[in-house]
Amino acid sequence: MSIPQALNPADAVKKAFPDAVEDVVEFAGEITLVLKPEHFAAVARYVRDTPGLVYNFLSDVSAVDYHPNIENPRPERFGVSYHILSMIYKRRLRLKVYLPEEEPAMDTGTAIWPGANWLEREIMDMMGIDFKGHPDKRRLLMPDDWHGHPHRRDYPLGYETPMFSFNVEEISKHKLRAKE
DSSP, X not given: OOOOOOOOHHHHHHXXXXXXXXXXXXXXXXXXXXXXXXXXXXXXXXXXXXTTTOOOEEEEEEEEEOOOOSSSOOSSSEEEEEEEEETTTTEEEEEEEEEXXXXXXXXXXXXXXXXXXXXXXXXXXHHOOEEETOSOOOOSSSOTTOOSOTTSTTSOBTTBOOOOGGGHHHHHTTSOOOOO
């Protein structure tokens, strides 16, 4: 059995899905493909099943809340990343999708990588991002009657108002300071 020649994942995906890729980021020997959300499932299946790519192992799914920030603007509020590995070619790839603040949702990756099940449930529970087509949308970490999503940046921290760049002065005047 011969192993097909390894393909460049960015070039292969851009050729197969010319409208899907928004950006390609290379850092520390890893490639991140920033995708349009509506193309995620098709691209994920393609990188898993295409000879020369074979990204057959899902190592993690992560989500980040890029709460609106004047110093560091982002295209959308949420980012979801699928960290995948090609065990044949010993290469890593990250598929990243940006989602809007209002009703963040994307297709599930569980049909492609069944191991995404609990990872997506954690993101649904803690960040409030919906995965369309997910087989089990029950809360994973928080009780069923819990309101809100604790990993969002605007989630209240107990009795304290969260500090952001726009309200630093107001919050700082109420903070205790060490006496010099």
